[in-house]
Amino acid sequence: MTTMVQSVALHDERNWFQLHDELNHLPDAQQRLVQGRIARDMGQRSGVAPLGYPAVAILLIMVSADIREHMDWLWLPSLGLIFAGFGEFLMGRRLAVSEDAAIDHPKRRYQIFSLINALSWGMYVGLIILTHEGDPLSMLVFLCTVAATSIAVGTQTQEKSHWLFYLALMWTPIAASTAFVAGIHKEPEVLLFSILAVSFPVLVGTQGLRLVAEYLEAQLDRSALECRTQDLEEALIKQQLAEKARNAMEVQLRQAQKLESIGQLAAGIAHEINTPVQFVGDNNRFLQEAFQDIETLRKAERGLFEGAVDGRVSVQQVRELEEEIDLEYLLEEIPKSLSQSQEGLSRIANIVSAMKEFSHPGGREKELVDINRALETTLEVSRNEWKYVAEIECQLEASLPMVPGYAQELNQVFLNMIVNAAHAIKERCESEEGARGLIKISTQTQPRFVVVSIEDNGTGIPQELVSKIFDPFFTTKVVGKGSGQGLAIAYSVIVDKHAGKIAVDSRPCEGTLFTLQLPLANNSKDV
Template sequence: MTIPVNILILDDSSVLVEIIEHEPALNHIVCITHIVDNKNDYNKYLENQEPDVILSDYDLPSLDSFEALSIARGYYAKVPFIFVSGNLCGDLEMEALRNGATDCIYRDCLKKLGLVVLRAIVENRNRKMLESLEGLAEDVTERSLVEERIRKINSEYELIFSSIVSVIIGVSCGDIITHWNPYAEELFGIAAGDIVGRVFSELGFDWSWERVYMAIADCVVTNEPVRLDDLSFNRRDGKIIILGLTINPLKRSTSDDIEGFIILGRDLTQRRLLESQLIQARKLEAVGQLASGVAHEINTPIQYIGDNLNFVRDSFLKLGVMKEVMDWCFGQIESASKTGNILGKYLGDESREEVNFLMSEIPAAIDEALEGVERVAKIVRSMKQFSHPSQEEKRPADINRAVGSTVIISRNEWKYVAEVEERYDPDLPPVLCFEAELNQVILNIIMNAVDAIKDAVEAGLIQKGLIGIATRRNDRWAEIEISDNGTGIPEDLQGRIFDPFFTTKDVGKGTGQGLAISYSIISQKHAGFLSFSSTPGIGTKFLIQLPLEDS
């Protein structure tokens, strides 16, 4: 049962009464207000009952405010007494507090009045409860034990409350926040003092309020805890957090009515990122298996095509020698008139021109075919290289070859919108790395460069893009630089591009996982660095740094 709170107000207007009646922080409390404006009525009220708190206008026309404070202390030494004034200077405020006033509120700060009154009520109730406990103690020793036990219980409660690595939010039936633990402060970036006593629905959180209140409604109907998974929350600093909430009904016993709700929450962001990485890894593994199979199927016919073309080329060289002999024989036989006429009919100038044409064009056609075969074979080798299964430990890898293979694999994505300029350091030593994961990082960055270039072309900033790829050694680091002349990254978004689930692409075109996964691969799995510089409208440059010695 809720115990009503008696608030005595000394004022010649009803302003303070209206504020108290409409104060959100006091919605969950039954407040009974009584207003007096003269000394007689003030004394009569105090003679009959003890108020829970006294609010006094400092500028009362019929009663000196300090006298009113003295009268209150004559009746009840510890009842909270709060001055409300618009012209209470610092010296008078200090004098009021020295004479026993609980607090002083300026009229231009009345939005804090509800919280000040709520605090005074709670402290007064706690004081009375402690005094009643003190009355139960038979002697000083027992009183000390009771006080110590209370302090210990409160201390343990605070320790447990502050140590739980989960969000704990208490909400009353009046939709007022009553509890906000330290982990909630850390996760949401809002201090408890700034949020306790406020209306829950008016917090302005950037999340799906419809889902939250549907879960609360289910909790009321079923009288059971309700889970709410994967609730996306945009924090004030721009970071996206994935939350898992459980709405629990707050009751003193199973038969009592619900007095409010306890919302327990966990940060699922890292877990969802790991799950998405696992899904992505499985997808890449499936693609890798497919690429390996395709490479195996293509390699065999390409091999015998190459062998046959080599045979045709070698045979054609022999045919050339035979042609020279035939030309010499033809010249010798042509001197005989009859025989020459017969041979001239079948081996005249037109036939010889055709043979000469074939002799000049067929070698070029064969060379072009062999070049195409070599190009396909190079793609096959790159597919094998890119789809190599993930390793359990780092192995030395040729970074130049790994980057080159990824460029070839992604050629179909960039060849229509950009040129790729490759500069590889021939003296770069092998680097200990997880080659498959490194290929994935390079591919992610190239694909982002392609998207940025496409946007720049559509916006008319450039006619055709340029992707620059270079490797080099820098002291004890192997560096891979990938640059583009695309649209660049807006300055206000540059601090967020490595955040999980953050993307600047349209819905359905980006998951916000590529660069977050890439950053994790380079920094955590390779003890390296992934950084970037970008100028909006000019382009972006990514730099991958890998240690040359495994630390």
């Protein structure tokens, strides 16, 4: 079984990034699936948290007279926080319920709002510190805060790479402590604000990150497991379907091959029948005319008898008439034409009964098959295929025991082999002037088997192709000439259905020998 979807291997010692890498290595469709799940959960998890940003901003404006005093500086970040906070909240809701296919759009909006949020926070904090102190340390704190917040937001939306993550991990504590040191000398509300302002992103950045990593891990575990289960199920279903389709196809192909060979045979049989029909008809017409002639002669002879009495008619006239109708010819030809017609009619009868026997459907169960008879029947129906190119030499063991098997399928196998042999010979005759084909067919009994060998002196099979000849669809015939199923079916019938053996010995330019072994005991694996 080949799995259709690559599954994710999980192990314990793996951090978020390994997971992330692994995610990147997944096939597109699966990556999309996992990312969709993560993003959705991100939205769910963000919940009412973004509303905290505007809440804190409004709260600070309300509690700190100092901040209200500097509102001409602070209106932009305040507005940004209020606006982006609500926006992020709404997008989080949307993200939580988005379909995989439509997740990109809300995710991007969510990220933009998060970014505005982070920038507003940074501006807010920076401006407050700046209006109070304006010293370089405060500037540094401002920058750190911005960086940390942005990174925190970045991790939230899982759009980040290694170094940024470590930057965030390193910089956020530094920023926090610096802000704390800077604020310790100031008014208590500024200190409180500094702590709040810095720790929030730190909290989100570190704690949130851990949460994200854990969550991701869990998700990946789950999704991998799900994927695996899904894979397995899908693969199983696919396998079953493929199996079914293959079975159906096999049946169809076998049917098609049978139809193909019957169609081919039908044309040949029509010819085989048409020829005797033609000459039997011709002979019949001749007999009709001959009878008329003889009738005329008889009348004349009658007249001669009568005339002999009074001497009116001379023998001469009758002799002339005899000559005219060529009585001698008639007397010679009539028995000949009768016997030829007889022979023609029995040829027709033979072909028809062979055809009937050949295509007799047979039961589902194995029955005892007379292999010699099956071979003779097959030769009869395929006569038109080989008679122009080859002689047949049959050495059938008279005391051959019956073999348990499916008569019709064995007929089909014999037909395929004989037709192949004829084709190989025909090909050789076309390339070599004066070559006359010979197909040798023999049967013999071995202790536990009946052996059928079919040998031709045709083109043979090149060594490198011998191993392929039983493959379905393998054919060296031109497109439209053969389905490439003949020998594949022979293999399936002899080996699979009759637990027999099939061997091929072929030399290019010398010919091919197929040896079939059919077990006498019914110990086959039924398919």
